[in-house]
Amino acid sequence: MTEALTLIPLDNVDPALVEALLDRAFEPERRQRTAYTVRDGVDWLPGLSFAAIDGEDHLVGTIQCWPVALTDGAGRAHPLIMVGPVAVLPEAQGKGIGKALMTASLGALSPQAPLPQVMIGDPEYYGRFWGFSNAATAGWSLPGPFDPRRLLARCDNPSVLPKEGMLGPWRR
Numbered sequence: 001m002t003e004a005l006t007l008i009p010l011d012n013v014d015p016a017l018v019e020a021l022l023d024r025a026f027e028p029e030r031r032q033r034t035a036y037t038v039r040d041g042v043d044w045l046p047g048l049s050f051a052a053i054d055g056e057d058h059l060v061g062t063i064q065c066w067p068v069a070l071t072d073g074a075g076r077a078h079p080l081i082m083v084g085p086v087a088v089l090p091e092a093q094g095k096g097i098g099k100a101l102m103t104a105s106l107g108a109l110s111p112q113a114p115l116p117q118v119m120i121g122d123p124e125y126y127g128r129f130w131g132f133s134n135a136a137t138a139g140w141s142l143p144g145p146f147d148p149r150r151l152l153a154r155c156d157n158p159s160v161l162p163k164e165g166m167l168g169p170w171r172r
């Protein structure tokens with residue numbers, strides 16, 4: 001259990017502080033990751049993105065969610081929520097902050113019509129707590145290199161997910 005942790009909407013936090021936290025949680029080349037290309041040109045979703053603040057008012061973690069789409073062979077775009085990056089400062093990891101951030105974002109999804117969610121991450125972590133799985137994503141493509149084992153989806157009814165498609169930003 002985390003002591004004195006507060007979650008607030010991410011748009012209450014200075015974007016420069018968020019970037020500095022992501023630089024500490026990830027390698028310096030993080031912007032070259034394929035996940036960045038998938039969401040290129042779209043903004044994160046304020047209602048689903050959160051910051052974790054510790055008891056001393058320091059930013060210790062963030063989660064961002066993005067509007068993306070899987071475009072099938074017929075050119076039809078299926079909207080999805082891309083979850084991540086989830087990032088916790090190295091010295092604050094292992095205290096349940098990542099778990100709290102994930103639970104906040106997934107809990108903020110519309111209960112009436114939750115869009116399926118996609119993420120690139122460790123199936124051991126995201127499968128164990130939230131039911132993300134790579135079972136439905138074997139035929140999905142990304143605009144860059146990726147480890148298919150780590151391409152994960154979560155959906156009430158996985159049979160509605162397209163079997164094949166290219167993941168990219170949601171363009172209205």
Ligand SMILES: CC(C)(COP(=O)(O)OP(=O)(O)OC[C@H]1O[C@@H](n2cnc3c(N)ncnc32)[C@H](O)[C@@H]1OP(=O)(O)O)[C@@H](O)C(=O)NCCC(=O)NCCS
Binds near residue numbers: 086088089092124125
């Ligand atoms: C991955 C990350 C967000 C997890 O946050 P965290 O606050 O350290 O995780 P939590 O404390 O909530 O973890 C809870 C549990 O998950 C486990 N866990 C954490 N990361 C894990 C991983 N990558 N794989 C498997 N299990 C993991 C912990 O051991 C803990 O297990 P326990 O409850 O049995 O002790 C954090 O480690 C991080 O920022 N890493 C660097 C950035 C990154 O790789 N982000 C993910 C890709 S977007």
